[in-house]
Amino acid sequence: MGTERSYQTLPFYWHRDTLENDRRWLESIVRNTAPFSDAWTKARIVQLGYPYPPNTKPGTVEGLPTYGGYTSEAEIASVLRSSCNLLEYPGFETQVNEDYVIRTLNSWHNREFTQAISRNFEVYADRYHSNIFLVVSTAPSSLNVDRQLPSRDRFRPLFNIAELGQMMRLANFNRITLRTHGYATPPERFYPAFVNEAESLSLKGPINQVGTLEEKSVYIGYRWPGERPILSPGLWTDPFRYWGISLKFLVGLALAAFGGGSVLYFVLGLLIAPLLTIWGIKPIVDSLWQWITWDALAGLISQWLWVAFSVFLLWLFLFQLLRIVVYQRDRYRAIHYGAPDLAEFFWRLDKALGDNPYASMPFLPGEQPPLSPLPTLKVNLIGHSMGCLLVVNVLRILSDRFGKEDRLVQQGNDMGEYLRLDRLILSAPDIPLEFLREGRNNYVRSAILRCREIYLFSSDRDLVLRYLSVLGNWFSEPSVAMSGLRLGNVYLKTVKTHDDQEEYRPFIRIMVNSQAAVEPTSAYDLFEKFNYFDCSQMSKINGVKWKLNAGTALPIDLVNALLYFANKIDVHGAYYWVDTPSFEIIQFLITRYELSRSDTLATIYQLIENTPIRFRPSQPFSKPNV
Template sequence: MGATQLEEALPYRWAESSAGREACANDQRWLGGIVANAAPFSDWWAKARIVQLAYEPMYDADPAVYQGKADPRAIADALHNELKTHAQAFDWAQCQERYPGFCRLVDEEYVIKTLNHWKRREFTKAIGRNFEVYRYLGQEGKQGECGEWCTQNTFLVVSTASVSLAVERSLPNPKLFRPLFNVDELAEIIHQRNIRALTLRTHGYANPAGGFYKFLSDEANYLFAKPKPGGEPTDTLGEEHLYIGYHWPSEQPVFNRGLIRDSMSNLEILMKFLGSLLLLSFIPSVVLIGLTELAEKIDLVRDVGPQWHLAIAAGVFFLWLSLLMLLRSVVYQRDRYRAIHYGAPDLAEFFWRLDKSLKRLMLQDMGLPERDERVQLALKRSRKLVNLIGHSMGGLVLVNVLRVLSDRFGKDDQESNDDGLGDCLKLGKLILASPDIPLELLREGRNNYVRSAIRRCEQIYLMSSDRDIVLRYLSTLGNWFSEPSVEMSGLRLGNVFLPPNPEKEIQKTPRRKRRREQLKILLIRGAILTRQAVRPTSAYDLFENFSYLDCSKMKGVNAVALELNPFTAIPIDAINTFFYLTGRIDVHGGYFFTYTPTFKLLPFLMQVTAPSEEDVRHELDRFDERDTIRFLYRAIPTPGSVDIDTSVVESDEQSDIAIGSSEAP
C-alpha cells in the first residue's frame, strides 16, 4: 500500500436512525444516477462504484451493488472482475489493451483516494468533469473499407448534461464506441503518437445523440478511407490527424417522449403555467367580448349570448396554449439554451483539460521546471493544431467556446496575433456550415465579445445557401422573441450568398479598391427580396476574414436549377420543401453528405496550412464538376500568403479605411 491511508475504516455503514435511512436513500439515488448515466469503466463511473462497494447493503439496498468490502484491494479486484465479466470474449491482457487507463489506474491507491474524497465531502469535485471521451471501434461490415487509422484516430466527446432533468442520457453504442478512462488517456495517445492536428466537428439543432453517433461513424469511414488510385494525399486524413465529434445535449423535435416525461414529472409547474395562461387570456377575451356587445348594440350582429362569450374566452386560451406548446415541442429555444449554457462551457472545459494534460506530459519528458524559458519556447513550437467545424447551431457553440478560451476580449486586442488555445494547442481553421448565427454578429458594436477570439483563427470558411429554408424561416420564428432586433432574428449568417458570377462583379471595381469593394457582392434575402449583406455602417474586418462558399445550387442541399430572383424565390422554396420533407435532399445539413463537394473538400482544408485562393479553387474544380459552388476568397490575405498583390494591399491600407466612409460597401 502507498503512503495514502484510509481516513475511516471499511466497511462503511449508514446510521441506524431515521436520519441515516434518509441519508442512505439520498446516497443511493445519487450514486445510482452516476452509474446509470456514466460511461462504464470511465473515471467517474469507477469512483461511484467504489463508494457503492464500500457500503454494506442496508435499508433494502441491492446486495449485488452494495457489498460492504472490508479492504481497498478487494474493491479494486471487484472492479477488475466486473471488467472481465463485461468483456467475456477477452482475456486480461486484451482487457488491458482495450481499457488501458482503467486497468492501470484503478488500484488500491486509487480506491483509497476516492473513499477519502467521499468522507471529506469532496466527491463532487473529484468526479467533476462535464464531458466524456470515447474511441471509435469501427462500423461492422466496413472495417475493410476503412483506412488503417480510422479506428485509431476517430474519437467522440460527449457533454454529460442530459436534455432534461427527467430524461436519462443516451450513451453511445458500446459496439461502436469504447469510453476512455478520462481526458488524460486521450492526451497520452496524442503525446505518444506525436499527433500534430485535431479536427473537432459538432452538430446543430435537433440532432439527438443516436443520429449524431451514426453520422460520425459514416464520416470517419470516409475521411480515413484508403486513398483512391490517382487521388491526392490530402483527399483523406493520415496517421498524424485526429477527427473528433462533439455532441452537446440536443433532442428530437415533436415526437419525443422526453417532452411528455418532462411535463408529467412536474405537474405542479405545469398547472401553474396553465393557470397563468388562463388568467392572461382573460385580457384579450374581455376586449373581444366588449367588441361583440358593441356590435350587437349597433345591430352589426345579433343573438350574442353568454355561450358566445364563453366560446371566445376558451378560444383565446386554447389558441395561446397551442402556439406556446408548439414552440416548446419544436425544441428550438431549448436546444439554443443548451448549446450556449451546456454545450459551449463543456467543450471549453474539454480543451482546457486536454491542454493541461498535454503540458504535464511534455514537462515530464523535458525534466525542466515549468517557468523555465526553454519550456515555454518548446511548448509554443510543438503546439497541436485545432480545426473546428460547426454546423447550424453548432456554429454558435464554437463561437462561444472561442469566446471562453480567448485570453483577452474586446477591440483592444486587434493587434494580437496569438493563435493559442493554451500552452499546447493553437487555432487552425474555423469552418461554419449554415451557421445559425445572426448576421449582426459581424457588425461593429455587436461583436466585441467574439472579435478577438475569431481573429485568432488561421482561416475562416463559411458554407451557406440562400435556399436554406430551415434557417431562414424556422430560425426567424424561433428567435423572434429572443434576439434584440427583428433583423437579427431574420437575417442569419448561413443565408449569405453570392451572385452568379462573383469574379466578374469584383472586376468591375478599380483594383485599388477591390479588397473592400468585393464585399458589396455579398447578398442575403428575407423571403423574396435580396439586399446587400454588408451595409455602409458595417465594420469590415470580420467580413474580410471569411472565405465564402455559396452552396445554394449544390447537390444534396438543392433540387432546383432556377436562378434566384423575386419571381422564382417562392417556387424555389416550395419545391425544395417538398424534396426536403420526402428525404431527397437536406437543405440545412446536406453539406456533410459524403458524396457532396463540400465534404470532399474538408480533408484538404483540415491538412493544408493557409491554402491560397488558387489552391482552394483547384480542389473545388476537382470535386465540383458541375460548378455549382460559388467561391469568394477572403479579402484580407493570410499572413505569409501571396493571394493579394503587396502593392495593392499597401495602397488599400493607406486609403479610406475608416468605418462608414464613402468608400465603404
C-alpha cells in the same frame, strides 16, 4: 499504500435522511457515464463500500453486485479489476488500485465527491482508427431521461482526459479537427453520421487533390445534448412528473388568456360586430351597443367566456408547439451546457499535453513518469447550424481566458500552451447576420479574429433557417432583423464593380427580395476574413433549378419544402453528406493543410468546377486557368 483514510472503517452505513438521494445519485451516475471511466469507477467504488439499501432488489453491474458492503479497499480494487479487461482499458489498469479507492472514499466521506467526478465530458476512442475520437457532454437532454451512450462495440471509453493526452503524446499528433452537430440531432442520428464521416475521411486510396485524414491528424466528433423534436420522452413525461409546476403554468396561462380574451371580446363587441351588422353581415358575437336585458346579459357573458376559453386553448397549443419543436430547449443547452463543456475539454486537454498530464484532475493518481511535451497542435473547428453558435461561444469563453483584442498581436491564435486555432468552418450557421457587422452585436469579434482562416457554407434556400429560426427567435433576439436574418442564408450574387468588372458579393433574401448582407464600413476586417461558399443550388440541398428572382422565390421554397419532407433533399444538413461537393471541400480543408494559400484556392476552384457552388475568397484572388 501511501494514502491515509479520512474515514474510520468499511463498510459505510446508510443514513436514513440521505439514503434515497444518495442511492439515486450513485445509480444515475453509473447508468449515465461510460463504464470503466473515471466518474463511473468512483461511483462504483462508493456503491461497493455500502451494503444493499433496505427494500432494494439485488442487481449486477458489469458482472458485480450493485452494492457490496466490502470491508477493505484492497478487496474493492481487486473485484473491480477482475470485472474489467485490463488490456482493453489501460487507463483503468494503471490507475485503479488501493490508493485510488481510498482517495475516492475520502472524497465521498469529506463531501467532495462532486468535485472528484466533475468533468463535464467523456472521451471515447474509435476501436478501428487510432486518430478518431468522440467527446460527449455529460449533460442530459432532460433531467429525468437517461443519456444514450455511444456503442461500446465501436467506441472505447477512455478513463479520463489524461489518457487522451498520453495517447496524443505517444502518437505525436500535430493537428486536431473537431466537428459538432446542430439543432434537433439526437444521439441515434449523430453517432452513425459521425462514423460515416470518419470512415470516409480515413479511407485510403489514390492520392488526389482532396486527400485523406493522415495518421498525425486527429478527427473528433463532439456530441452536446441535442433532442429529437416531438418524440423525445422528456417532452411528454416532465409535465406529469412535475404536475405542480404544470398546474401553475396552466393557471398563469388561464389568467393571461382571460385578460387577453376579454380585450378581444370587447373589441369584437364594441367595434367589429356593429360594423358587420351595418354591412348586413350577422356577426358571431352580439354587439355590445344594443340595449342589454337580463336575458341578453346571460348570453353576452356566455360568449365572453367562450372567447376567453378559445384564446386559452389557442395559446396552450402554441406554447406546447414551441416546446415540442425543441428549438429554444436546444439553444439553451447549446449555450449553457454544450459550449462550457467543450471549453472545459480544451482547457483540460491543454493541461494534459503538458509535463504532467494529470494537472487538470481533481486529485493526482500518484507519481507518473515524466514525458516530454508535444509540439503545438493546430486546431480546426467545424460547426453546423446551432453547433456554430456553440463553437463561437466556445471561442468567446476561451478568448476570455487567453486575452481580448488588445492582446491579439502578442498572443495570436493561442488557445493555451499547446493548442493553436487554425481554421474555423461554419455550415448553415444559425447565427444572426449581425455576426458579420461591426458594432456592439459582434460579441465574438476578438475570438474570431484569432482564427487563421474562416470558411462559411450557406444557402438562401435553407428553409429551416429562413422560417423556423425566425419563429423560434422572434421573442429572444434583441431586434426583428436579428431574428429574421441568419448567417446561414447568405448567398453570392454577381454584381458589377465601379470599373465595370463582375464579382461575387454576399447578399441575403428577406422574403422575395434581397439586400446586401454587409454594407461597406471603414472597419471591414471581419467581413473580409470570411471565405464564402454559396451552396444554394447544390443538388442535395436544393431540388429546384430555377433562378432566384421575385417571381420564383416562394415557389422555390414550396417545392423544396415538399422535397425536404419527402426525404429527397436536406435543405439544412446536406453539407456533410459524403457524396456532396461541399463535403469534398471540407475534407480537403482538414486534410491538405500543408498547401500554400494560393495552392489552396487553386484547388478549391478545381473542386467546384462543374458544380453550382459559388466561391468568394477572403482576399482578392484571380481565378486560375484550370
